[in-house]
Amino acid sequence: MPRPILATVHPEGLRHNLAQARVRAPDARVWAVVKANAYGHGIERAFEALRGADGFALLDLAEAERLRALDWRGPILLLEGVFEPRDLELCSRLGLWHAVHCDEQIDWLAAHKTQQSHRVFLKLNSGMNRLGFTPGAFRAAWARLSALPQVDEIAFMTHFSDADGPRGIDHQVAAFEAATADLAGERTLCNTAAMLRHASRPLRGVGVSTLAADWVREGIALYGSAPDYPENSAAHWDLQPTMTLSTRVIGTQRLQAGDTVGYGSTFTADGPLHIGVVACGYADGYPRHAGTGTPVLVNGVRTRLVGRVSMDMITVDLSPLDAAGVPAGIGSEVVMWGVSPSTGAVLPVDEVARAAGTISYELLCAVAPRVPFAPV
Numbered sequence: 001m002p003r004p005i006l007a008t009v010h011p012e013g014l015r016h017n018l019a020q021a022r023v024r025a026p027d028a029r030v031w032a033v034v035k036a037n038a039y040g041h042g043i044e045r046a047f048e049a050l051r052g053a054d055g056f057a058l059l060d061l062a063e064a065e066r067l068r069a070l071d072w073r074g075p076i077l078l079l080e081g082v083f084e085p086r087d088l089e090l091c092s093r094l095g096l097w098h099a100v101h102c103d104e105q106i107d108w109l110a111a112h113k114t115q116q117s118h119r120v121f122l123k124l125n126s127g128m129n130r131l132g133f134t135p136g137a138f139r140a141a142w143a144r145l146s147a148l149p150q151v152d153e154i155a156f157m158t159h160f161s162d163a164d165g166p167r168g169i170d171h172q173v174a175a176f177e178a179a180t181a182d183l184a185g186e187r188t189l190c191n192t193a194a195m196l197r198h199a200s201r202p203l204r205g206v207g208v209s210t211l212a213a214d215w216v217r218e219g220i221a222l223y224g225s226a227p228d229y230p231e232n233s234a235a236h237w238d239l240q241p242t243m244t245l246s247t248r249v250i251g252t253q254r255l256q257a258g259d260t261v262g263y264g265s266t267f268t269a270d271g272p273l274h275i276g277v278v279a280c281g282y283a284d285g286y287p288r289h290a291g292t293g294t295p296v297l298v299n300g301v302r303t304r305l306v307g308r309v310s311m312d313m314i315t316v317d318l319s320p321l322d323a324a325g326v327p328a329g330i331g332s333e334v335v336m337w338g339v340s341p342s343t344g345a346v347l348p349v350d351e352v353a354r355a356a357g358t359i360s361y362e363l364l365c366a367v368a369p370r371v372p373f374a375p376v
């Protein structure tokens with residue numbers, strides 16, 4: 001009998017969340033961002049539910065090949081562009097669109113022998129200072145690309161550092177407008193946070209009127225999580241969970257006042273306490289930094305983790321179940337995040353991530369290879 005831990009992807013949640021993007025940005029096309037194996041969900045498991053998107057954005061060429069193997073004929077965008085010259089051969093063969101963010105990528109394109117014309121997304125570094133041409137270098141890059149016979153269309157992109165927070169996007173939008181307003185070509189600026197919070201904001205540029213145009217690049221909201229939690233929750237943005245990590249109680253203990261639990265004795269009972277030992281640990285991708293108080297569902301009842309997360313186990317407080325008259329013991333269902341299969345109760349991944357001092361993205365992407373996924 002395998003360990004009882006299981007990850008389950010919810011295609012109906014993915015479908016619902018994609019439909020929400022159509023509500024938030026009705027005039028834009030949607031890149032479903034499926035990098036990092038669809039934020040840990042598995043490209044193949046998520047694909048059917050997301051095939052209503054207008055394109056898929058990712059960064060790994062092998063993942064692009066997997067999408068083509070699923071018979072996806074529509075647009076695929078490499079968000080970081082190519083990593084070395086020979087990647088361009090695959091772009092030509094698979095018809096991949098690719099970001100161009102540095103002079104070297106233009107050199108490689110200029111030297112690339114192909115009959116297949118390329119569509120590129122010229123990336124402006126509007127202030128994030130990761131990838132992209134600075135405003136001062138942007139025009140020269142555009143002029144070089146425009147002169148290349150290998151390139152038949154140039155679109156424009158930038159990425160926001162603070163669309164989810166108080167600094168906001170004004171400074172980056174201003175830089176983007178200054179660099180691109182008079183240039184014809186499609187534009188993509190919004191990640192999830194910008195799409196949810198700023199999509200209808202005006203944008204100055206040829207053929208565009210709002211920030212959402214022409215494409216939004218939606219990642220985390222597809223996967224049921226709020227980019228600006230705890231300011232706003234997934235429920236606030238009408239997003240549904242897309243992944244459940246569930247497992248079972250494999251042991252129990254009855255503690256007395258003064259007893260401690262787990263490595264480092266970080267939790268001490270202040271009275272009698274019923275404890276459940278749960279088959280899930282950091283080797284399953286559950287964050288070790290999740291401390292006492294991190295929420296967990298047992299038989300659909302919300303309770304808390306107590307003590308330290310170990311490699312294969314955590315310990316949880318079963319007293320809320322005892323108080324509610326819900327039987328709990330070996331075999332009880334435990335939901336680390338997602339939806340309780342027995343009751344439908346939801347534990348948002350955002351809440352677990354916050355308790356562990358991280359973000360949902362990291363938890364979803366970190367589910368370990370040893371955790372089996374339920375067939376979709």
Ligand SMILES: Cc1ncc(COP(=O)(O)O)c(C=O)c1O
Nearest residue numbers: 033079159191192217218219220
């Ligand atoms: C360039 C780019 N666009 C879009 C996204 C999607 O972001 P989010 O998941 O916050 O929507 C990412 C993710 O990090 C990204 O790197």
